[in-house]
Amino acid sequence: MSTERSAWLGQGLTLLAEQGAPAVTLERLCERMGMSKGAFYHHFGSMPKYRTQLLDHFETSCTTEIINGVEASDALPARERLDRVLAEATKSASPSLEVAMRAWAQQDPEAARIQERVDATRIGYLRHLCEQAGRDRPDQMAKLLYLMLIGAEHLMPPLPTSELHDMYELLMPLLGRPAS
Template identity: 30%
Template sequence: MSRVVTKEQYFDTALATLAELGFKGLNIGLLCRRLGVTSGSFYHHFGSWQSFVDALLEHWENRQVRILRTLNFNQGNPDDDIRAMSDLAAGLHHAAEAAIRAWAANDESVSLAIKRVDESRRRTVHKSIKGVVGDDNTAAVVTSLGMAMLIGYQQIAPNEDVPLERLLTEYARLIYSHARH
């Protein structure tokens, strides 16, 4: 009897594989072995490698959008938004995102997906920070610092001596140091 797996199981396995082995380690054979299925299962669901990549990116991108929506940003309390922003950053699958960023340097479709996700995050973070600081220019600079911190953390996380929670605490202090009075 053959095992039946869902597209979501392929996506979850792919993200775990990306986190563990990077984008160069992700391939049809490994996915199928890890899921205990034949390549026929893969081709039944996706038809081709590029169709799988497109579906994986859409799944990942949609997950990021859902996460932003469920955190209910911009509901009137800037302090809640800053906490939600930290929760969002802490809850990301950093190793998988680092692998996706490396993959983006080698694949235009991945690059476009990461740009869309980053822009969505940037808009959300900017609105949250602007709610505290008031000034659009300052909010833009502090937002850019936050994005750089998050992306940089994802690149060095396995060797990082300072936990992300500490970085996020310091980032919140930076935001509040610019608070309008």
């Protein structure tokens, strides 16, 4: 993906996080980018195509890249990869983006499909790590870890990243011992 194309998509995620999906308009994007509508159309062709690519960019940058980064160190035991993915999720978390994405998903079927897939991927990966770590009830444990992240993002104001990380540290020993 070209640097300029990435910049348009990054600016779209920023607008989404700051003002919600209705604010992601051609005019606002061009204004923020300091570029013409022609430059936008050169890269994306139309706003519907841009929105589709923006949703894909959200999924890639906020889920796939994090998981791939953790899996790049697959020599680590599952428990350490679980610690690492939780640390990465809390470090790179953008509560306003996640909340805005969920609000968009309530209004738009395409956004809803992406959000469902993102949630399923994230929970599935957590479940996989919990299973590999030999934990009891990996399905429930994965959902509990994920729900904690979602809940922290919806607090007003959002739970600070450092506090969320501390809460994960507190929760991990309580998740049960490895299955025998």
